[in-house]
Amino acid sequence: MSGQPAARRTVLKGAALVGAAGLGVSACSTESKLGHAETPTPTAPVELGAPDEVPVGGSKLYRDARVIVNCPAKGQYKAFSAQCTHAGCLLDKVEDNVGKCPCHGSHFDTTTGKAMHGPATAPLPSVPVRVESGKLVAGPDA
Numbered sequence: 279m280s281g282q283p284a285a286r287r288t289v290l291k292g293a294a295l296v297g298a299a300g301l302g303v304s305a306c307s308t309e310s311k312l313g314h315a316e317t318p319t320p321t322a323p324v325e326l327g328a329p330d331e332v333p334v335g336g337s338k339l340y341r342d343a344r345v346i347v348n349c350p351a352k353g354q355y356k357a358f359s360a361q362c363t364h365a366g367c368l369l370d371k372v373e374d375n376v377g378k379c380p381c382h383g384s385h386f387d388t389t390t391g392k393a394m395h396g397p398a399t400a401p402l403p404s405v406p407v408r409v410e411s412g413k414l415v416a417g418p419d420a
């Protein structure tokens with residue numbers, strides 16, 4: 279059970295990796311299988327919906343837009359990237375102004391972006407957010 283098979287396993291493993299890479303090209307996904315986002319924050323303005331979907335004093339995760347919006351007071355909004363600063367997973371929930379990463383358990387304060395619980399140590403980057411024609415819009419100006 280030892281010796282020669284090792285070389286054969288190596289060859290087979292290499293072939294499997296080539297196959298997986300080929301699939302990746304055709305999948306055309308913005309996220310890998312691990313949930314890592316390739317784009318950390320909106321790179322163009324993205325409409326999020328009605329501002330009152332974000333509770334006053336609370337935060338809401340817009341996972342598709344990769345952004346978290348916090349409303350410190352009525353009519354005031356702040357937004358942060360929803361991509362974990364540890365290894366790039368998208369946060370999957372926000373509870374009581376704490377954003378949670380499903381990959382390794384980091385927690386972020388969604389009122390400031392600050393990392394509260396590791397392994398992440400860097401804060402979530404802030405993202406411009408504004409209200410336009412009655413809708414929340416996040417991301418850089420067009």
Ligand code: FES
Nearest residue numbers: 362364365379382
């Ligand atoms: S990627 Fe979020 S904790 Fe590791």
